[in-house]
Amino acid sequence: MLGASLNPDRYSNIAVKKLLLNNFQVTALGSKAGKIGKVVIENKIINLDNVHTVTLYLNKFRQKEYYDFIISLKPKRVIFNPGTENLDLYRILDKNSIKYIEACTLVLLSTNQY
Numbered sequence: 629m630l631g632a633s634l635n636p637d638r639y640s641n642i643a644v645k646k647l648l649l650n651n652f653q654v655t656a657l658g659s660k661a662g663k664i665g666k667v668v669i670e671n672k673i674i675n676l677d678n679v680h681t682v683t684l685y686l687n688k689f690r691q692k693e694y695y696d697f698i699i700s701l702k703p704k705r706v707i708f709n710p711g712t713e714n715l716d717l718y719r720i721l722d723k724n725s726i727k728y729i730e731a732c733t734l735v736l737l738s739t740n741q742y
Contacts, residue, residue: 630694631685631712632656632669639709640685643733650737655679673697683707683733688714699724707731 629647633640640656644664647654654667661671673694679701684691691714698706699720706721706728708714713730721728736742 629654629656629683629685630698631690632658632664632667633685634658634660634662634664634669638685639734643683643685643709643737646734646737647742650742652742676701679703681705681707683709684712685709686712688712688717691717695720699726702726705729707733707736709733 629640629644631640632644635641641664644654644656644667648665648667655676656664656667656669657673658669659671660669662669680703682698682701682703684707686694691712695717703726706726708728708730709732718728733742
């Protein structure tokens, strides 16, 4: 997850908890280091392997610094949660054959479509 928040009222924080409840492995990056339950929020880019899904909770302007990182992960898909839509990144993902969807992670989880 990109854009994880320590604030328990933020959707990214709630999504981390729901992903864990649904037995998904979660790696979280945010602007502030800390923890959501057992998940450590990293505030720097880290090396990751075998990433299936990147779920975004960053607006399109804050996403720019992560373009190369997202591509380097070679995820199967990127989820653009409401408010994160980004035509520039869609084009980059298309060029790299990475699927993406505009959807809400919380809705996908609650409807067993994640």
